[in-house]
Amino acid sequence: MILEEILKGYSLPPKLGFGQTLAPVMFRAEYRDGSWDEGELTPYAPISIDPAATVLQYAQQAFEGLKAYKVRQSSPALFRPEMNYFRLRQSSRRMCMPAVPRDVFARGLSEVTMALADFIPGGSGQSLYLRPFLMGTGPCLSVKSSDAFTFLVIASPSDTYFSQPIRVMVEREDCRAAVGGTGADKVGGNYAASLQATTACIELGFDQPLWLDPRERCCIEELSGMNLVAVVDGELHTPRLSGSILPGVTRVSLLELARHQGHTVVERSIPIDELLDDIRSGRCSEFFACGTAAIVAPISAVGERDGSVVELPKTGQMAARLRSAILDIQEGRSDDPFGWMVDAADFEALLFRMSPGPE
Numbered sequence: 001m002i003l004e005e006i007l008k009g010y011s012l013p014p015k016l017g018f019g020q021t022l023a024p025v026m027f028r029a030e031y032r033d034g035s036w037d038e039g040e041l042t043p044y045a046p047i048s049i050d051p052a053a054t055v056l057q058y059a060q061q062a063f064e065g066l067k068a069y070k071v072r073q074s075s076p077a078l079f080r081p082e083m084n085y086f087r088l089r090q091s092s093r094r095m096c097m098p099a100v101p102r103d104v105f106a107r108g109l110s111e112v113t114m115a116l117a118d119f120i121p122g123g124s125g126q127s128l129y130l131r132p133f134l135m136g137t138g139p140c141l142s143v144k145s146s147d148a149f150t151f152l153v154i155a156s157p158s159d160t161y162f163s164q165p166i167r168v169m170v171e172r173e174d175c176r177a178a179v180g181g182t183g184a185d186k187v188g189g190n191y192a193a194s195l196q197a198t199t200a201c202i203e204l205g206f207d208q209p210l211w212l213d214p215r216e217r218c219c220i221e222e223l224s225g226m227n228l229v230a231v232v233d234g235e236l237h238t239p240r241l242s243g244s245i246l247p248g249v250t251r252v253s254l255l256e257l258a259r260h261q262g263h264t265v266v267e268r269s270i271p272i273d274e275l276l277d278d279i280r281s282g283r284c285s286e287f288f289a290c291g292t293a294a295i296v297a298p299i300s301a302v303g304e305r306d307g308s309v310v311e312l313p314k315t316g317q318m319a320a321r322l323r324s325a326i327l328d329i330q331e332g333r334s335d336d337p338f339g340w341m342v343d344a345a346d347f348e349a350l351l352f353r354m355s356p357g358p359e
């Protein structure tokens with residue numbers, strides 16, 4: 001009843017932005033004494049947490065990001081949500097947290113999305129951004145894992161992340177995450193470690209730092225929330241998954257789409273100096289970032305801290321084609337030849353996709 005009233009009184013603000021408008025409901029499940037409860041949909045509200053909780057003291061946390069689309073669909077549709085489930089399970093294992101059961105994860109996504117179905121903006125590029133996350137809530141000041149955990153799904157009706165091509169700055173000093181550390185996982189600490197470089201690059205007139213491999217600072221890895229693809233001699237080249245790169249759902253989907261369209265895809269180590277030479281010589285005709293939030297974001301310039309900048313051509317045809325191809329599937333304008341979309345109301349279908357999954 002309370003939820004119904006909250007939703008009845010809710011309306012979208014005229015300007016959404018990305019991740020700035022928080023939806024009025026959330027899903028919450030608790031892990032206590034060795035097992036998870038079923039979880040429930042509740043009003044969106046601050047949560048109370050013990051100041052000694054392991055998430056606050058030692059960043060014992062992991063999260064996901066995915067979108068529900070309702071552009072041409074009659075019911076909201078999710079894009080490959082099982083991949084987020086498996087990735088959260090992987091990140092949780094790395095952070096020594098119990099896996100959220102598939103039914104709890106599926107119920108969380110489905111209930112939040114369906115409660116908000118009338119508030120999912122329907123313009124192209126718009127969506128309901130879903131943020132499932134898991135954290136250690138048990139109090140403990142010695143460095144060990146919590147024995148209590150909270151899983152939440154919050155949501156944000158959103159526009160696309162970037163509306164303009166982005167300018168990136170090569171980060172040659174800091175690294176965001178290590179191989180053997182948490183570089184391939186989606187955990188908050190990686191993002192906290194990226195903020196110093198982000199702040200510095202924004203001060204210098206760029207949008208995002210471009211991270212290099214943490215060992216040698218030689219090869220390109222990713223942006224702070226997106227993977228990278230370069231078009232070199234007409235082929236798609238992307239950094240191989242090195243152990244310190246997040247295996248993006250958008251990345252793997254675009255690579256599948258590109259192969260399906262007959263393009264050559266190469267996953268390899270890409271030295272930054274080679275890439276810059278290829279941009280200067282014109283061998284690299286496009287460089288773009290991809291991720292759930294930004295979908296496909298063309299990069300217009302790659303700069304350095306000393307102020308030097310290499311510009312890319314303005315017309316990124318491959319990026320534009322791939323962006324349209326993936327958006328057409330996500331927004332229901334084209335067939336879905338890979339079976340990527342799933343109706344958020346279809347709990348059984350969601351559950352089926354998450355089973356059995358890699359352990």
Ligand SMILES: Cc1ncc(COP(=O)(O)O)c(C=O)c1O
Pocket residue numbers: 065222223224225226227245246247248249250251290291292293
């Ligand atoms: C560090 C990082 N790399 C890449 C990505 C892109 O991943 P996805 O396509 O699954 O959103 C993200 C976003 O989740 C990210 O945070």
